[in-house]
Amino acid sequence: MYTYITTGTYFFLKKIEEKHPDEDMLLMQNVETALIWHETNGPTLFQSPRKYEVIHSSGQLEKNGFVACNHIPVREEGRPVFEYQFAERMKKVESFPGFIAFRLLRPLSNDTYVVMTMWEDEKAYNDWKQSPSFAESYSKAIHSAENNNVFSGQSYVSVFVLDDEKSDDNE
Template sequence: MYTYITTGTYYFLKKLEEQHPDECMLLMQNAETALLWHETKGATVFQSPRKYEVIHSSGQLEKKGFIACNHVPVREEGRPVFEFKFTERMKKVESFPGFTAFRLLRPLSNDTYIVMTMWRDEEAYKDWKQSSSFVESHSKALQSAESTSVFSGPSYVSVFVLEDKKEEDAD
């Protein structure tokens, strides 16, 4: 399974999504940008996307909700350690209230992984970030990172909203 990501204006990406109704696509946006994700076993319809292999997933992608993407640069030699430890850590989030889906994406053309979690809404995501499970799993990750130095640079988080078509049409 692969995920392809492209950027553009919200309306351009919405039109592209509508042209491919049988494809698994997520149109997400925040104050700075809009992204269109295409998850498929085959080729993408995008002309020049960022390419990722889905190496761990749980839950079903939905067309509404809240998404948090942790962008994590990982050294080539650190990839197996990072993938194993992150997959183990994510088991804690899967049973958290409001959790919808998770994807661990291995980059195919750079060093930055994407750890995507999908939530019912922003409130569920904030509840997770304030939970003891979050604090415990992230403190273990920091200890592990300091001892193995698998990271090639600082990580950062970007957040997005997905809008349900039915809700948009009702407005």
């Protein structure tokens, strides 16, 4: 399975989503940007997307919720260690209240992995971040990765909301 991500204005991306109703796409937005997340075994529909291989997943993606994407640059030689540690670490999140889905994406054209978690809402995500389970697993993963010189740069998190407009009664 592959994930292709493209960015643009919300209204432009909404037209793409509407043009391809049979594709597994999520339209996400935050205050800075909007993006479409397209999961498929086939080719991409986008002209120049960011391309990833889904190497670990759990849960079903939904049209409503809150998404956190951790973008983590990883050295080529550190990929096996990183992939194993994050797959193991994410087993703890799967049973956390409010959890919906998880994807670990291996980059196909750069060094930056995406670790995506989907939540019922922002509160569920923040509750996870404040949990002892998160603190323990995060500390172990970072300590081990730093000792193995896995990272090639600084990581960052981007957050998005999803809102299925079909729930609006204004039309």
